[in-house]
Amino acid sequence: MRLDKYLAQATGYSRKDVKRMLHSEEVSVNGEIERNAARHVSDEDEVVLDGYQIDTPRDRFIMLNKPEGYVCSHDEGSHPSVLGLVDIPRPENLTIAGRLDVDTTGLVLMSDDGQWCHRITSPRHKLGKVYEATLADPIDESYIKAFEKGIQLNGEKGLTKPAELEILDSHLARVVLFEGRYHQVKRMFAALGNRVDELHRLSIGPIELDEMLNPGEWRELSDEEVASILNG
Ligand code: URA
Numbered sequence: 001m002r003l004d005k006y007l008a009q010a011t012g013y014s015r016k017d018v019k020r021m022l023h024s025e026e027v028s029v030n031g032e033i034e035r036n037a038a039r040h041v042s043d044e045d046e047v048v049l050d051g052y053q054i055d056t057p058r059d060r061f062i063m064l065n066k067p068e069g070y071v072c073s074h075d076e077g078s079h080p081s082v083l084g085l086v087d088i089p090r091p092e093n094l095t096i097a098g099r100l101d102v103d104t105t106g107l108v109l110m111s112d113d114g115q116w117c118h119r120i121t122s123p124r125h126k127l128g129k130v131y132e133a134t135l136a137d138p139i140d141e142s143y144i145k146a147f148e149k150g151i152q153l154n155g156e157k158g159l160t161k162p163a164e165l166e167i168l169d170s171h172l173a174r175v176v177l178f179e180g181r182y183h184q185v186k187r188m189f190a191a192l193g194n195r196v197d198e199l200h201r202l203s204i205g206p207i208e209l210d211e212m213l214n215p216g217e218w219r220e221l222s223d224e225e226v227a228s229i230l231n232g
Helices: 002-013 015-023 112-120 141-151 184-191 222-232
Strands: 027-028 048-049 050-055 061-066 093-097 105-111 130-135 163-171 172-177 198-202 216-220
Touching: 002 015, 002 027, 002 050, 061 222, 093 112, 093 222, 105 112, 112 222, 130 184, 172 184, 184 198, 198 222
Parallel strands: 105 198
Antiparallel strands: 027 048, 048 050, 061 105, 061 216, 093 105, 130 172, 130 198, 163 172
16 A cells, blocks of 8 residues: 555545655654655555554444435535535545435445445446435336347447346336446336336445445445455
8 A cells, every 4th residue: 555545544634734744754664764644555565644653543434324415525515515514534535336326225335445336337347336215206117128139328339238127016126237327227217218217226245235224324344344345
């Protein structure tokens, strides 16, 4: 991990503060003053700031039950960011793995570990994202084949990748996607002449939304949940 990230994560100081400390020679690595923010440090290195040894920081891995009305973005426009719901130091350091629309609810995963987040969003790893969609009009049996074959979305080059659709009720469906295009579920149903009224994400790959979490609540992932993404 880069030295500036290591220090910021372990101490709660901003990267800007950390850079200033490096510049004013307050940091040493293995007994030598270090000024290079990009220097790689690992568990074996002894990092000392202002005379205090700094323990290796742990990346944080979080699941949130996203309520309606929040954006999955670091920038707040007319709606607040989901990061404001996570009351930990420096939530802005978290990467959000797979965004949900402002009116979509359910499972959002976040971490300091950008590569872990990338495994979730990259279609190469084929992690299924499961949604429950409530439709304005009755769901036709023919949708199942259409989702399987792929659907041509407005303004996009290729068909959507094969997706799964299970009809749970006349207006309720469970959808499994293996990619993440902009407003994908809503646009797939729109292409079939229907409209999504409510959308809720239940799981991402092997990680399911914890039923104990009310909308707006979050918890840290277990070590097993974190590893399940890397093993998938
Ligand atoms: N598909 C959508 O249309 N919206 C979401 O928030 C997620 C998937």
